[in-house]
Amino acid sequence: MPATIRSVCPYDCPDACGLLVTVENGRATAVAGDPEHPVTRGLLCPKMAHYEQTVHSPRRLTTPLLRVGQKGSGEFEPISWERAIELICSRWREIIAEHGAEAILPYSYAGTMGLVQRNAGHAFFHKLGASRLERTICSPAKDAGWTVLMGETPAMDPAEAEESDLVILWGINAAATSIHAMRDAQAARRRGARIWAVDTYRTPTCDAADEAFLVCPGGDGALALGMLHVINREKLLDRAFISANVLGFDELAAQTLPECSPSRMADICGLPAEVIERMAREYARARAPFIRLGSGLTRYGNGAMTVRTISCLPAAVGAWSTRGGGIFIGSSTGGAFPLQPVTREDFITAPSRLVSMNQLGGALTELGGPAIMSLYVYHSNPAAIAPDQNAVIRGLEREELFTVVHERFLTDTARYADIVLPATSSLEHPDLYRCYGSYHAQRCTAAIPPVGEAKSNWDLFSLLAAGMGWSEPFFRLTAEELIEQLLAGENRWRDGTVTELLRRGEPVILTPPTEPKREWLTPSGRIEILNVRHDEPLPRLLPTHAAGDGYPLHLQPAVTPFALNSSFYEQDDLRGKQGCMELLMNRADAEARCLNDGESVTARNDRGAVRFTLRISGRVPVGTVVTEGVWWREFIPGDRGVNALTSQRLTDGGRGSTLYDVTVEVRGEG
Ligand SMILES: Nc1nc2c(c(=O)[nH]1)N[C@H]1C(S)=C(S)[C@@H](COP(=O)(O)OP(=O)(O)OC[C@H]3O[C@@H](n4cnc5c(=O)[nH]c(N)nc54)[C@H](O)[C@@H]3O)O[C@H]1N2
Ligand SMILES: Nc1nc2c(c(=O)[nH]1)N[C@H]1C(S)=C(S)[C@@H](COP(=O)(O)OP(=O)(O)OC[C@H]3O[C@@H](n4cnc5c(=O)[nH]c(N)nc54)[C@H](O)[C@@H]3O)O[C@H]1N2
Ligand code: SF4
Numbered sequence: 001m002p003a004t005i006r007s008v009c010p011y012d013c014p015d016a017c018g019l020l021v022t023v024e025n026g027r028a029t030a031v032a033g034d035p036e037h038p039v040t041r042g043l044l045c046p047k048m049a050h051y052e053q054t055v056h057s058p059r060r061l062t063t064p065l066l067r068v069g070q071k072g073s074g075e076f077e078p079i080s081w082e083r084a085i086e087l088i089c090s091r092w093r094e095i096i097a098e099h100g101a102e103a104i105l106p107y108s109y110a111g112t113m114g115l116v117q118r119n120a121g122h123a124f125f126h127k128l129g130a131s132r133l134e135r136t137i138c139s140p141a142k143d144a145g146w147t148v149l150m151g152e153t154p155a156m157d158p159a160e161a162e163e164s165d166l167v168i169l170w171g172i173n174a175a176a177t178s179i180h181a182m183r184d185a186q187a188a189r190r191r192g193a194r195i196w197a198v199d200t201y202r203t204p205t206c207d208a209a210d211e212a213f214l215v216c217p218g219g220d221g222a223l224a225l226g227m228l229h230v231i232n233r234e235k236l237l238d239r240a241f242i243s244a245n246v247l248g249f250d251e252l253a254a255q256t257l258p259e260c261s262p263s264r265m266a267d268i269c270g271l272p273a274e275v276i277e278r279m280a281r282e283y284a285r286a287r288a289p290f291i292r293l294g295s296g297l298t299r300y301g302n303g304a305m306t307v308r309t310i311s312c313l314p315a316a317v318g319a320w321s322t323r324g325g326g327i328f329i330g331s332s333t334g335g336a337f338p339l340q341p342v343t344r345e346d347f348i349t350a351p352s353r354l355v356s357m358n359q360l361g362g363a364l365t366e367l368g369g370p371a372i373m374s375l376y377v378y379h380s381n382p383a384a385i386a387p388d389q390n391a392v393i394r395g396l397e398r399e400e401l402f403t404v405v406h407e408r409f410l411t412d413t414a415r416y417a418d419i420v421l422p423a424t425s426s427l428e429h430p431d432l433y434r435c436y437g438s439y440h441a442q443r444c445t446a447a448i449p450p451v452g453e454a455k456s457n458w459d460l461f462s463l464l465a466a467g468m469g470w471s472e473p474f475f476r477l478t479a480e481e482l483i484e485q486l487l488a489g490e491n492r493w494r495d496g497t498v499t500e501l502l503r504r505g506e507p508v509i510l511t512p513p514t515e516p517k518r519e520w521l522t523p524s525g526r527i528e529i530l531n532v533r534h535d536e537p538l539p540r541l542l543p544t545h546a547a548g549d550g551y552p553l554h555l556q557p558a559v560t561p562f563a564l565n566s567s568f569y570e571q572d573d574l575r576g577k578q579g580c581m582e583l584l585m586n587r588a589d590a591e592a593r594c595l596n597d598g599e600s601v602t603a604r605n606d607r608g609a610v611r612f613t614l615r616i617s618g619r620v621p622v623g624t625v626v627t628e629g630v631w632w633r634e635f636i637p638g639d640r641g642v643n644a645l646t647s648q649r650l651t652d653g654g655r656g657s658t659l660y661d662v663t664v665e666v667r668g669e670g
C-alpha cells in the first residue's frame with residue numbers, strides 16, 4: 001500500500017513548500033504540493049513536480065569514492081565508509097601537525113536549507129579550529145542596505161501584497177524564483193491592482209506584469225533617486241508620516257535630490273526621463289504601493305546602496321501606514337529557532353580566520369599563512385556556482401590540496417575531489433525548516449531509507465568526530481535530538497501550541513515579536529534616511545564595479561525556471577526544457593558583430609572566455625546579454641561555465657557576491 005508522507009522542499013527558495021510524498025516499498029514515487037499548507041496551498045514549481053526523479057536518479061552517488069585518475073578527470077573507485085573516514089582523519093591530523101588547523105577550509109552553502117543539516121558542520125569545524133567560511137554568496141547586500149535605513153525592523157507580512165493596488169516586482173524574477181509571491185500579486189490584480197516589473201531584461205515575470213521597466217544593470221539606485229526627486233518636487237510626499245516616522249528626509253531633499261533630476265538619472269538607469277516622472281507620480285498616488293525587492297539588483301558594487309535608496313520610497317510616500325503598502329525584502333525568522341545548539345560557537349577556542357566564499361579562487365591559489373591544504377565541500381558546488389571559475393579550478397587542480405566532497409551527484413566540484421562521499425536527499429533525513437519568503441515553518445522526518453550507502457550531513461559529521469577521536473557527547477546526538485533541542489523552550493515567535501504542532505510535523509505560521517510597519521527598530525526609533533553612524537550618512541549614487549572594466553556588453557547570469565543554481569540538471573526533462581547554454585542578445589548587437597542566431601559564440605573579459613549558443617532575442621535590450629542557469633560542465637559546449645566571467649569583487653555592504661556586475665565582449669568562432 002502506498003503511504004503519503006508530509007515533507008518540506010529543502011531547496012534555497014524563499015517558499016519552503018510543504019510536500020506530500022507518495023512512498024511505495026521504500027521508494028518515493030510521486031511528489032505533490034500540500035493543499036493544507038497555508039502558503040503552498042497545493043502549488044509547486046516545475047522543478048519539484050518530479051522530485052522523485054532527483055531522489056532516485058541513476059546518477060545518485062551510492063558509495064564513498066577514492067580518486068584514481070587525475071584531478072578533475074572524474075575517475076574514482078569505490079571504498080568503504082570506514083576507509084574513507086580513516087583516510088580523511090589521518091590526512092587532517094597530518095595537515096594540522098604541519099600547517100595548523102586553519103589550513104583546512106569548509107565550504108558549504110544551500111544545497112539544503114534545513115536548520116540541522118545545513119548547519120551540521122559548524123560545530124565540527126569550530127572544534128577543529130579550521131578556517132571559517134563567510135557565507136555571503138547570495139544577497140547579504142540586501143540586508144546591509146535595509147539595515148542602514150531600517151535597523152532591526154522585521155519584514156512586513158508579504159501576503160499583504162494581495163491588498164495592494166500597485167505591486168512592484170523589483171529585481172525579482174518571481175514567476176521563476178518566488179511563485180507564491182507571483183500568485184499573491186495576481187490575486188491583488190484580480191482585485192484591481194496593477195503589477196509592475198523592474199528588471200534588466202524581459203523575464204517571464206515581465207510577461208506576467210501589466211508593465212515592465214527595463215533598466216541598465218546596476219541602475220536602480222538612479223531610478224529610485226529620480227523618482228524621489230519628482231515626488232519631492234511635486235510635493236507628493238506624505239508629510240505627516242515623514243514628520244512622525246522618518247529621520248533625514250529634508251537632508252536628502254536638500255543635499256542629494258537636487259542632483260538627481262529625471263533627465264540626469266535617465267542616462268544612468270536607461271529609462272527615459274518622462275517614464276521616471278510617470279513612475280514617480282503613479283507610485284506616490286497609489287493607495288497602498290507594495291514593493292517586493294529581489295536579489296538580482298543587490299549583486300553589484302552598489303547593491304547595498306541600491307536597496308537603501310529604493311527603501312526610501314515607501315517612507316517618502318507613507319506607504320507603510322496602509323494595509324498592503326510597504327516594501328518586502330525577505331522575512332527574517334531566525335529568532336524563532338536560535339541555532340546555538342547546532343552551531344556550538346562555544347567550541348571556538350580562538351576565532352580562526354574568515355575566508356569569503358566569494359573569493360574561493362583567491363583563497364585556494366594565493367592565500368598564505370597557512371595556505372589552504374584541505375577543502376571540505378558539502379551541499380554546495382563551488383566549481384560551478386562560485387565567481388571567477390578559472391581561479392577556483394586552478395585552486396582545485398593543486399596536487400597537494402586534499403579535497404573531500406559530500407554530495408548527491410558527481411558535480412563539477414566532486415570531479416576534483418580526492419574523496420567523494422554520498423549524501424542523502426531531503427527525503428532520507430529529518431530536519432526542521434523555516435523560510436525567507438514568508439513566516440511559515442515545518443519539521444519533517446525521513447520519508448524513505450537512504451539511497452545506497454548515502455549519509456546525511458549530520459550523521460557524517462558524527463562519524464568524522466568519532467574518527468578524530470573526540471569524546472563530546474554532542475557529536476553522538478541524533479539529528480532528531482538536535483531538532484528537539486531547536487524546538488525546546490518557547491520564545492516570542494512561537495508559543496507552546498505552535499511548538500507542539502511543529503513536533504507533529506504540521507506547517508505553522510510564526511509570529512514576529514514586534515509589530516511590523518508600526519515600530520522602527522533603529523537607534524532613533526525612526527526610519528533613518530539620514531544615518532549619521534554610517535560612512536555615507538545619506539543615500540547617493542554609486543557606480544557599479546564593471547563600469548570601469550572597459551567591455552561593451554553587460555552580462556546577466558540569470559536564473560531559469562527549470563533549475564535552481566546548479567541543482568536539477570540531473571533531471572533530463574527539466575534540462576531538456578532549458579535546451580542548451582544560450583546567450584541571449586538583441587538583434588542590433590548581433591548585427592553589429594555579424595552574429596547569427598544559433599551560432600556558437602565566445603563571451604570574454606579579463607577573467608575568462610565562455611562558449612555559448614547565440615540566441616537573438618527581443619527579450620534583451622541593446623547593450624545587455626543574458627544567460628540563464630548554472631550548467632554542469634558535462635552539458636555545455638566548452639569547458640567553462642558562465643562563472644568564468646564573473647568576478648571575486650564584493651558588494652559595497654555585506655561583502656556579498658557581485659555576480660551580475662559583469663561586462664563582456666562577444667565574438668563568433670568563424
Ligand atoms: N527557478 C529558480 N528559482 C530560484 C533560483 C534558481 O536558480 N532558479 N535560485 C534561488 C536563489 S538561491 C535565490 S537567491 C533566489 C533569487 O531570486 P530573485 O530574487 O528573483 O533573484 P535573481 O533571479 O537572481 O534576480 C532577479 C532578477 O533581477 C534581475 N536583475 C539583475 N540585475 C538587475 C538590476 O540591476 N536591476 C534590476 N531591476 N533587476 C536586475 C535579473 O535579470 C533577474 O530577472 O531564487 C531562488 N529560486
Ligand atoms: N552564474 C550564477 N552563479 C550563481 C548564481 C546565479 O544565479 N548565476 N546564484 C548564486 C546564488 S544566489 C547562490 S545562493 C549560490 C548557490 O550555490 P550552492 O549553494 O552551491 O547551490 P547549488 O548549485 O544548488 O548546489 C547545491 C549542491 O548541494 C547538493 N546537496 C543537496 N542536498 C544535500 C545534502 O543534504 N547534503 C549534501 N552534502 N549535499 C546536498 C546538491 O546535490 C547540489 O550539488 O550560487 C550562486 N551562483
Ligand atoms: S523550489 Fe521553491 S517553489 Fe519550488 S517546491 Fe521548492 S520551495 Fe516550492
Ligand SMILES: [Mo]
Nearest residue numbers: 012137138139
Ligand atoms: Mo541565493
